[in-house]
Amino acid sequence: MFVVLRKGCTPEERNNVVRAVEAAGLSVHMSEGHHRIVISVLGDEDRLRDVALDSFAGVENVLPLRRPYRLAARESRSGDTVVRVGNHSIGGGQLTIIAGPCAVESEDLMLAAAKAARDAGAHMLRGGAFKPRTSPYNFQGLGESGLLMLRNCSQEVGLPIVTEAMDTRHVDLVARFADMIQIGTRNMQNFPLLEAAAETGKPILLKRGRAATVTEWLCAAEYILNAGNGRVVLCERGLVSYDSAVRNHLDLSCVPLVRQLSHLPILVDPSHGTGRRSLVPAMARAAVAAGAHGIMLEMHPNPEHALSDAGQALHLDELEAVISDAQAIHTLLQKSQVPVS
Numbered sequence: 001m002f003v004v005l006r007k008g009c010t011p012e013e014r015n016n017v018v019r020a021v022e023a024a025g026l027s028v029h030m031s032e033g034h035h036r037i038v039i040s041v042l043g044d045e046d047r048l049r050d051v052a053l054d055s056f057a058g059v060e061n062v063l064p065l066r067r068p069y070r071l072a073a074r075e076s077r078s079g080d081t082v083v084r085v086g087n088h089s090i091g092g093g094q095l096t097i098i099a100g101p102c103a104v105e106s107e108d109l110m111l112a113a114a115k116a117a118r119d120a121g122a123h124m125l126r127g128g129a130f131k132p133r134t135s136p137y138n139f140q141g142l143g144e145s146g147l148l149m150l151r152n153c154s155q156e157v158g159l160p161i162v163t164e165a166m167d168t169r170h171v172d173l174v175a176r177f178a179d180m181i182q183i184g185t186r187n188m189q190n191f192p193l194l195e196a197a198a199e200t201g202k203p204i205l206l207k208r209g210r211a212a213t214v215t216e217w218l219c220a221a222e223y224i225l226n227a228g229n230g231r232v233v234l235c236e237r238g239l240v241s242y243d244s245a246v247r248n249h250l251d252l253s254c255v256p257l258v259r260q261l262s263h264l265p266i267l268v269d270p271s272h273g274t275g276r277r278s279l280v281p282a283m284a285r286a287a288v289a290a291g292a293h294g295i296m297l298e299m300h301p302n303p304e305h306a307l308s309d310a311g312q313a314l315h316l317d318e319l320e321a322v323i324s325d326a327q328a329i330h331t332l333l334q335k336s337q338v339p340v341s
Contacts, residue, residue, distance in 0.1 A: 002063040002075050003039040003053055013058030014039075020056070024048050029071055033078025036060070040076045042226070067261075071225035072218045072232075077263040083231045085203045086160025086179045088123045090233050091265035095330040096294025097323050098162060098267070100126035102309040103139060104146035107153070112301045113316075114153040120320040121327065124180070125150070125159040126296060130166045131308060132186050139307040147177040154179070162205050168196045175200040185210045185237055185272075188220045198227035207235045207269070214254055218262055234258060234266040235296060236287075238273035247275020247312070250283055255290040271298035271312045280314060281322045288329045295326055 003017055017039060021028050026043035041048070045064075054062045063075055070076060082091035090096045099122040101113050114125050129146030131139060142149070147163065154161045160179035165171045166187065174181055180203040187193050188209035197204055204224050208217045221232050236255065238248025250273030258266045268287035270280045284295045300306045300313040314322065 001041045001045050001048075001065055002070075002073075003041065003059060004061040004063065005037040005039065005058050006060040007036060009037070009058030013056070017053060017056050017059060020051055020053065021048065024051060029076070031077045036078055038076055038078060040070050042070055067218075068215065069218045069222040071230075072221045072262050072264060074261060074263050079263070081230065081232075081263045081265060083203050083233050083265060085124060085162070087158075088160060090203075090267070091293050093334070095288065095327060096124065096265075096267065097122045097326065098124040098126050098294065098296040099299050099319060099323075101300045101306065102298050102313065103128045103131050103307055104142055104149050105307050107149040109301055110149050110153045111156060113299060114157045114159065116301070116316040116319065117299065118157045118159055120316075121323045122159065122297075122319075123294075125154055125157070125161045126163070126182075126298075127153075127161065128164050128308075129174075129177075130164055130170060132164075132166055132184055133308070144173060147174065151177045165193070165197055168193050171196045171200060175202050178202065180205055180233075182235075183207060183220075188212055188217065191220075191223055194220060194223040195227045198224040198229035201229060201231075203231040203233065204229065205233050205235055205267070207237050208239075208251075208254070210238075210240045210248070212239075214257055214261070218258075221262075221264060232264050233293075234262075234264050235269055236266065236273070236292075237269040237296075238275075246279070248273055250274055250287075252283075252286055252290045255287065255292050259291055265293040267294045267296050268292045269296040271296070271309070271314075275309075275312050277303070277312055277314060277318075280312065281318070281325065284322050285325050285329055288326045289333070297322060 024047040029040040031038045099117040104127045131141035162180040164182040165174040182205040241249035270283035298313045299319045303313040
C-alpha cells in the first residue's frame with residue numbers, strides 16, 4: 001500500500017506513520033516530491049489490518065495496491081524517475097540514443113564504432129564483453145580485455161558505456177569498467193544477479209525477458225529497487241515469436257502501458273526486437289512515437305563480418321539517418337504537447 005501524506009505535514013506526523021508500520025513488522029520506502037510525500041509500505045499488509053493509518057494526523061490518503069510490485073509502481077513516486085549515467089540523463093525531456101556493436105571484437109573496430117556513434121548523435125555507447133550465445137561454439141566475447149577496450153574507447157569519445165553482466169561472478173568486474181550495467185533478456189529473472197548488480201550502485205538497464213509479461217518485468221525491476229538501487233531503466237527488446245520472418249516480436253504496446261504503470265524510464269531495442277537490419281529504422285521511429293524515452297541500436301563498421309548479430313546491425317551511414325528521424329519525431333511530439341517524459 002501507499003500512504004500519501006498531506007502537504008505541510010510535520011516530521012513528527014510522518015515519523016508516527018513510519019513507527020506504526022515498522023511496529024507491525026513491515027518496512028517503508030520514502031519518496032519526497034515537490035508537492036507531497038509518499039510512503040511505500042513493503043511486506044505483508046495484512047499485519048496492518050487493525051491499524052487505521054488513514055486516521056493518523058498528516059495522512060491524506062491510503063492507497064491499497066493489488067500489484068505484486070510496490071517501488072516500481074507509478075503511485076510510489078510523485079513524478080517520473082530520471083536516471084543519470086555519466087554526463088547523460090535518461091528520462092525527462094530528451095531522447096536517449098544508445099549505439100554500438102553487439103560485441104567488442106577489437107579495439108580498432110570498437111573505436112571506429114564509438115566515433116561513428118558520437119558523430120551521429122548518440123549519447124551512450126553499447127558493446128558486449130560477455131556474450132550469452134545459444135551455441136557454446138559461437139563467439140562468447142573477450143571478457144575483461146573487452147571491458148578495457150570499451151573503457152578506452154569511452155574515454156576517447158566522451159560517451160558513457162553500457163555493457164552486460166551475465167553472472168554474479170562478473171558483476172564487480174563489469175562495474176569497474178561500465179557506467180551502466182545491462183541485465184540481458186536471459187537473466188531478467190536471475191534474482192541473485194539482479195541483487196548483486198543493484199548492490200554496485202551503478203545504473204541498471206533491465207531488458208525484458210524473451211517471454212516475460214509486463215508484470216514479471218516490473219517485478220524483476222522491483223528486486224533491484226528493493227535492494228536499494230533506484231537507478232533502473234527498462235528496455236523492451238522483443239518477445240519470442242512463432243513467426244520465423246522476424247527474430248522476435250517487438251511489443252511496442254508495452255511502452256505506453258509501462259508508462260501508465262511505472263515511473264521508470266523505458267527504452268526500446270529495435271535491433272534485437274526484429275533481428276533484421278531493414279526493419280530497424282521503421283521500428284525505431286515507431287518506438288519514439290509510442291513514447292519511449294530512447295532507443296538502443298546495434299551498428300558495426302562492417303556488419304557483414306560481425307562476429308555476432310550481423311543481420312541486424314546498421315551500417316554507419318544508416319545510423320545517422322535513424323537517429324535523425326528519431327529526434328525529429330521526438331521534437332514533433334514535444335511541439336504538439338504530447339507527453340514524452
